[in-house]
Amino acid sequence: MDYKTVLTTCAYCGCGCGLYLEVLDGQAIGTIPSKTNPINEGKLCVKGWNIHEFVQHPKRLTKPLMRKNGALVETSWDEALDYTVSRLKEIKEAHGSDSIGFFASAKVTNEENYIIMKFARAAVGTNNVDHCARL
């Protein structure tokens, strides 16, 4: 049995409480509040206490999907990525950079948001980037 706790940050609201994920043999099995984190000081709310429950839920997507004959079917990364890139290129060539839009996300990390906006701006050449901050 391999048990460990990993200090991380709650992903359920903008408070940003510090918590430890309990991991047993590669499964996230529980949550422990950080006592020293300046925001939560040893507390969590009901969402934080249960945040490990969604992580390895059976409904998680495990493979890329592509629409074939009207239905979404599992496919390989290579095929999904190549198809995505070829479609984005075609559309950019036919209709210009500003015919493509991006939704960045208030749920992913800073680094990921930065990479999304860099890809949109530097690679595709559009400033059509927004996220649901407004929502």
Add this chain to the structure above:
Amino acid sequence: MVGLAAAFGSGAMTNSIAEIEDADCIFVIGSNTTSSHPLVATRIFRAIAKGAKLVVADPRKIQLALKADTHVRHNLGTDVALLNGMMHVILKNNWHDQQFVEERCEGFEEFKQLIDNYPPEKVAEITGVSADDIAKIAEYYAKAEAASIIYCMGITQHTTGVDNVKSLANLAMLTGNMGKESTGVNPLRGQNNVQGACDMGGLPNVYSGYQAVNVIDNQTKFESAWNAKLSDQIGLTIPFMLSGLSEGTLKALYVVGENPMVSDPDIGHVEKAIKNTEFLVVQDIFLTPTAELAHVVLPGTSFAEKDGTFTNTERRVQLLRKAIEPVGESKPDWEIIQEISNRFGYEMNYESAEDIMKEISTLTPSYGGITYERLQGDGLAWPCPDKEHPGTKFLHKDKFARGLGLFHAIDYQPPAEVVDDEYPFWLSTGRVHVHYHTGTMTRVSPTLHAEIPEGKLEMHPEDGERLGVRQGEKVKVASRRGEIIAKVILTDRVDVGVVFMPFHFVETCANVLTNPAHDPIAKIPEFKVCAVKVEKAA
């Protein structure tokens, strides 16, 4: 955020969460704090225990209202009138901070003239709050040594959202409650990393650190760092992207971790836009209703499977650490985008999230001193311009980010849609404590789902009696845009003539009903107010 940026020069929470507990007065408006930001509510409870006054302005009798010294239930969409009325009382009684106004602010005279037109008696008529209560909450707030304003979507999700925020900024400047401990104007951001997504330039008009895309110096700086030709044309916001899709001017949409099919107002319109998309890519961890419509779905990882940082509502940048291996073949979102970019012909070679942060800190002044090494421990609140800087607890200390704080003279405007004979109920939407946003994560969590498994309509018992519906019975709720069936909770949390519905649930999707009319500047849809009719379902 636009409202605060116009007044102060920066759109973030001005003070930190921990400071709230030492405020002498806390004014909570449009935030159901115990539900949406429980650990901020903890600080409010501690402040009350230390003797602080709590003022709550909210049309619903939210949990905090039970603890308030005064709770006012102003009519939906009348925030500007209420705030102007408070400021009228403050000026009349000379409770304002003349020295602060003269030394630190501008635009005062015009503002003062406008406030003249809002005597409490007139405001009482608009808001439904008595002149006495208006005077009382004005006094609590203005006479406190340190007073803190806390607000959330209840303020921003209106066609007058920017005006509402500017009015709060006026109130804080007028009383000198800025740039000091335990004061300020404090927006609580909804989703966990909204602050970070804004900071990183996930917006159509700015690069990371709010560097405008149409300023030539910024453009050349990023062009040389990224080795690419960049556009100086401000891009489209989400509402305009959606109408571009409907009209066919926007062809492709790449969505990361968002679910506009549940979160956006007037779902019928969104569905039409999304279905009209020539090429839709969705990158997410679950097959959301939006992903079901995609041409390609790419599996990202959850927060537990990757390293990175989030920036919380008080601007504190904190680390995420990888705890488990990615589920199945899923990959961290940055790795997916990097692979796409390389195949697209624009090279990216990051080996880790930390590598990306190194680039962010060189190009983003407010993150200049942020490194993973320094984030071990408590994290750092921006601005943190260099490696020695300890981070910033509260903003605008000796001067505002824009120099002088700017007063705005703001007139009250009624909401875009008002009740009438056909649609006689005000509908307001919001969150419940166990769920998060569109529920893609919380609703698969057995514990959280068991707490509140479905979306119900809150209605005052008197209205229930009039319509002949009893607790738990089903009603049909219809607006000019669509209709849904939901069960009723009869409760005096809402006023007579007002109904409330949480927006997390796809089966009883409140956003089928809501109004996409949006604020002309911030483009935030008017979720909080629309007119509906309610009848017993057959």
